[in-house]
Amino acid sequence: MSWTDERVELLKKLWSDGLSASQIAAELGGVTRNAVIGKVHRLGLSGRAKAPAPQTAQRPKKPVAAPPPRPHRPTAPTPITIGATALKADIVPAARPQPSTQPKVYSLSDAPLINNASILQLTEQTCKWPVGDPGSDGFHFCARRSEAGIPYCGYHARMAYQPVADRRRTDRRIAGAA
Incomplete structure (x- = not known):
């Protein structure tokens, strides 16, 4: 039309x-x-006029009150589980082993728990520090006793976990030598 x-x-x-x-x-x-x-x-018509709004009685506005304080409920610690938990009946909170700030052993004087350990022989108590070239026949893992919560023996943990200040100092020395 x-x-x-x-x-x-x-x-x-x-x-x-x-x-x-x-x-x-x-x-x-x-x-x-x-x-x-x-x-x-x-x-090019201008915006249309507003249709008259129906007259309604203005309700007085209620003052907004703060919500009542919620009672403090202590929360239970979250249980720590390992592996699949769908079929476990009772989940008991377990204490997580806390790694010490500095490992106790700083030398390689202790004998390995397993001589020439392969990755299949490592456990929670063995050091997982690789020794040698992974492509060579003599490659193995340290396998000395490690501390709870740390994957390495004391000697290798000290090498792996350097304090940030020491790391920066070493990095500056290397950068200055180059």
């Missing part, structure tokens, strides 16, 4: 009265809401 002069005038009047594009499309008949919006845009 085409826009005749009468339909354009009716569109302008309804738009200025504050009707929505959907209401105008229904009033005109044969046009869609989007067609009305496009024609309003092409005509």
Whole structure:
């Protein structure tokens, strides 16, 4: 359907009265809401007047009160589990072994628990420090006794876990030598 002069005038009047594009499309008949919006845009009509809002009694606003304080509930420690726990009936909180700040053994004087240990022979109590070239036949792991919570014996832990200040000092020496 085409826009005749009468339909354009009716569109302008309804738009200025504050009707929505959907209401105008229904009033005109044969046009869609989007067609009305496009024609309003092409005509350059200003924003339509606000339709008068229905008069309602103003309710007094309630003061906003702070929510009541929640009682403090002590939380139980989260249980530590190892492996699949879906089928375990009772999960008992276990104390996690705390690694000491410095390992006790600082030399290789202790005999290994397993001579020439392969990766398949390592346990929680053995040092997992690799010795030699992984591509050679003589490659093995240290296998000396390690402390709880640390994967290495005291000697190798000291090599692996350097304090940050010592590491930076070593890095500066290396950078200065280059």
